[in-house]
Amino acid sequence: MQIKISLQIFLFIIIFILTHQIEIYVYLMLFAFIHELGHMFAGIILKLKPKALNIMPFGVSISFEVYGYKKLIEIKKLLIALAGPITNILISIIVLILNINFETKQIIIYSNILIAIFNLIPLYPLDGGRILKSLIRINCSKVKTEQIVNKISNIIMIILTIISSITIIYYKNIAIFFIILYLWILTINENKKFSLKMKAHKILQKEGNVLTFNNLSVK
Numbered sequence: 001m002q003i004k005i006s007l008q009i010f011l012f013i014i015i016f017i018l019t020h021q022i023e024i025y026v027y028l029m030l031f032a033f034i035h036e037l038g039h040m041f042a043g044i045i046l047k048l049k050p051k052a053l054n055i056m057p058f059g060v061s062i063s064f065e066v067y068g069y070k071k072l073i074e075i076k077k078l079l080i081a082l083a084g085p086i087t088n089i090l091i092s093i094i095v096l097i098l099n100i101n102f103e104t105k106q107i108i109i110y111s112n113i114l115i116a117i118f119n120l121i122p123l124y125p126l127d128g129g130r131i132l133k134s135l136i137r138i139n140c141s142k143v144k145t146e147q148i149v150n151k152i153s154n155i156i157m158i159i160l161t162i163i164s165s166i167t168i169i170y171y172k173n174i175a176i177f178f179i180i181l182y183l184w185i186l187t188i189n190e191n192k193k194f195s196l197k198m199k200a201h202k203i204l205q206k207e208g209n210v211l212t213f214n215n216l217s218v219k
Contacts, residue, residue, distance in 0.1 A: 027111040036062050038087030042080045078134040081127045085119050088112040123156045124149050143201055150194045157187045
């Protein structure tokens with residue numbers, strides 16, 4: 001399994017130190033890692049092989065090698081995507097019951113709920129976007145699925161930017177700005193990948209039409 005660490009993580013550590021929010025950032029990264037372990041265990045239970053582990057500024061991402069029947073694979077992807085947020089919700093419930101320091105309990109519950117909600121945003125490649133993609137893919141073609149997910153992701157990102165702008169002005173929290181900036185980087189990268197996929201699809205369609213025409217001509 002490949003392990004990749006984004007260099008952006010060190011920049012974000014410096015930013016959170018300067019904004020005196022390093023403690024919450026450490027908690028978020030810790031529970032983001034546990035969140036990803038939830039994905040990994042779900043994948044292993046479903047008999048999928050881990051392919052790569054990416055450590056990013058706002059969490060960890062794991063991918064699996066998937067083969068087999070389309071509908072079954074999409075259901076497995078859906079269950080794996082759900083496993084992460086469910087792990088965070090379960091941690092929050094367990095900590096709520098435990099008799100520990102109130103301040104520590106509050107930070108742990110806050111961190112896990114924040115990670116669960118953040119990841120359930122229907123924005124690809126977050127868990128919410130992956131869940132959405134798997135649900136659509138069960139009944140739609142790959143190209144149609146990519147088009148729908150890309151459109152929804154961009155709309156969601158615009159809405160998040162508007163809400164975050166109002167929140168930044170009201171709470172004066174610069175950390176929100178960097179989170180949105182990071183999400184925009186993810187969205188722009190996904191838009192580039194989407195454009196390349198659509199270009200490749202058009203080329204394949206043209207080649208397919210030429211091939212069909214040539215076959216008919218030979219006959």
